Amino acid sequence: MADVKKIATRDGYAEGLIELGAQRDDIIVLDADLAAATKTGAFKKVYPDSFYDCGIAEQNMIGIAAGIAATGKTVFASSFAMFAAGRAFEQVRNSLGYTHLPVNIGATHAGISVGEDGASHQCCEDIALMRTIPGMTIINPADAVEAKAATIAAAEIDGPVYLRFGRLAVPVIFDDGYKFEVGKGRVLVEGSDVTVIATGLMVERALAAAEQLKAEGINARVINMATIKPLDNDIVLAAARETGAIVTAEEHSVVGGLGAAVAELLSEQLPTPVLRVGVNDTFGESGPAVELLEKYGLGVKDIVEKAKQAVSLKK
Numbered sequence: 001m002a003d004v005k006k007i008a009t010r011d012g013y014a015e016g017l018i019e020l021g022a023q024r025d026d027i028i029v030l031d032a033d034l035a036a037a038t039k040t041g042a043f044k045k046v047y048p049d050s051f052y053d054c055g056i057a058e059q060n061m062i063g064i065a066a067g068i069a070a071t072g073k074t075v076f077a078s079s080f081a082m083f084a085a086g087r088a089f090e091q092v093r094n095s096l097g098y099t100h101l102p103v104n105i106g107a108t109h110a111g112i113s114v115g116e117d118g119a120s121h122q123c124c125e126d127i128a129l130m131r132t133i134p135g136m137t138i139i140n141p142a143d144a145v146e147a148k149a150a151t152i153a154a155a156e157i158d159g160p161v162y163l164r165f166g167r168l169a170v171p172v173i174f175d176d177g178y179k180f181e182v183g184k185g186r187v188l189v190e191g192s193d194v195t196v197i198a199t200g201l202m203v204e205r206a207l208a209a210a211e212q213l214k215a216e217g218i219n220a221r222v223i224n225m226a227t228i229k230p231l232d233n234d235i236v237l238a239a240a241r242e243t244g245a246i247v248t249a250e251e252h253s254v255v256g257g258l259g260a261a262v263a264e265l266l267s268e269q270l271p272t273p274v275l276r277v278g279v280n281d282t283f284g285e286s287g288p289a290v291e292l293l294e295k296y297g298l299g300v301k302d303i304v305e306k307a308k309q310a311v312s313l314k315k
Contacts, residue, residue: 006169009200010108012144013165014039016151017076017106021047027155028068032058032079037167038108040078058083062091062103069101074155078106080114081164085126096160097133104154104161110140111251112279112296113168113201115289122284128256130162131229137182138229140164140250140258142203143173146226149180157182166251168289170201173224185232191221194307195239195246199225199258202249202277202298209303220307231261233269240272245310247275249303251293254278273313275306 020027021043033056035041044051054061058079065077077084084107085092096103107126114122130138137157141147147165154161173188185197189210198206203224210220221243223235240246246266248259259276266272279296293299 004171006171007144008167008169009141009144009147009165010039010167012141012147013106013108013151013163014042016148017043018046019148020152020155021050024074024155026073028052028073028075030054030061030065030075030077032056032061032083034079037080038078038106040106058088059091062088063095065103066095066099066101069103074102074104076104076106078108080121081107081110081123081126082121085129085162086123089129092160093133097136100135100159102157102159104163106163106165108165109167110164111166111200112284112292112298113166113251113289115167115292116286118286119283124251124253124279124284125256126162126164127228127252127258128260131256131261135159136229137161137227138164139182139227140200141226142200142224143170145172145174145176145178146180149178150226153180153182164200166201168201171204173204173207180226183227183230183232185223185225185235187221187235188224189220189222191219192243193219193245194311195221195223195243196249196303196307197223197225197236197239197246197258197262198249199228200251202251205298205300206249206303208300209307212300212304213307218307218311225258228258228261231265233265236262236265237270240266240270244314245273247277247303247306247310249277251298252278253281255281273310275310277302277306
């Protein structure tokens with residue numbers, strides 16, 4: 001994997017913003033004094049008159065975003081996921097969710113791969129929080145290419161959008177011709193024995209797990225689920241019918257995230273064994289990002305083990 005190109009999804013976010021700035025004159029970008037880290041500073045350099053630094057005041061930034069959006073602009077408001085989803089939850093709920101305004105929250109540094117910044121900055125609860133807000137679209141891209149495409153697509157969505165990006169540079173999976181569709185999952189590998197539904201940086205790990213499983217005689221289908229809400233019910237139900245066992249993989253708590261969404265759907269419509277790979281209801285700690293992913297059960301081997309268990313649960 002040493003020769004594989006790696007780019008953080010937050011860099012794809014910056015590229016998407018710049019392209020939107022060239023396409024449209026209604027794009028406004030806000031940041032909470034973190035433009036270098038969220039990468040919105042790249043947009044500021046090109047379009048300084050469309051960028052506003054709101055300071056270390058995420059709640060206020062969301063209120064400002066709502067006010068600007070109410071005038072007909074399309075707004076992107078950026079901060080770390082812990083602050084955008086956590087600190088500003090009330091403002092996101094009431095000022096964006098309740099009003100259904102077109103504000104896109106660019107939440108970077110999500111998950112445990114924030115690494116050395118530790119538990120106070122690692123956010124493994126944000127998807128669960130955002131899922132509870134009616135009308136909120138949640139997108140968690142797998143690589144920088146998808147992040148750019150998702151950012152551009154978000155500007156066309158009716159209502160608020162939560163865009164989830166990472167700090168860690170991750171392998172580029174898709175080529176520049178990749179077509180992103182909001183609300184649609186995508187089968188990356190066909191398989192008949194078990195399905196791995198992955199999101200974010202876990203997609204690349206799911207692909208690696210499928211290779212290992214194939215060597216052991218297990219054919220795993222891999223689905224990239226970039227849009228977590230609305231969930232692509234059709235692709236999940238088809239996978240359950242055709243493979244009979246599901247594993248979900250996410251850099252998020254197993255409580256309330258992608259795994260919960262898949263389990264909720266299948267428990268009501270098509271009961272199927274579902275096992276979840278994610279952070280197991282615990283806080284993280286400071287440490288190198290890749291080592292933390294392994295320690296907290298987000299490794300390729302964890303997906304492989306869960307897939308084998310899921311196959312054994314099939315009737």
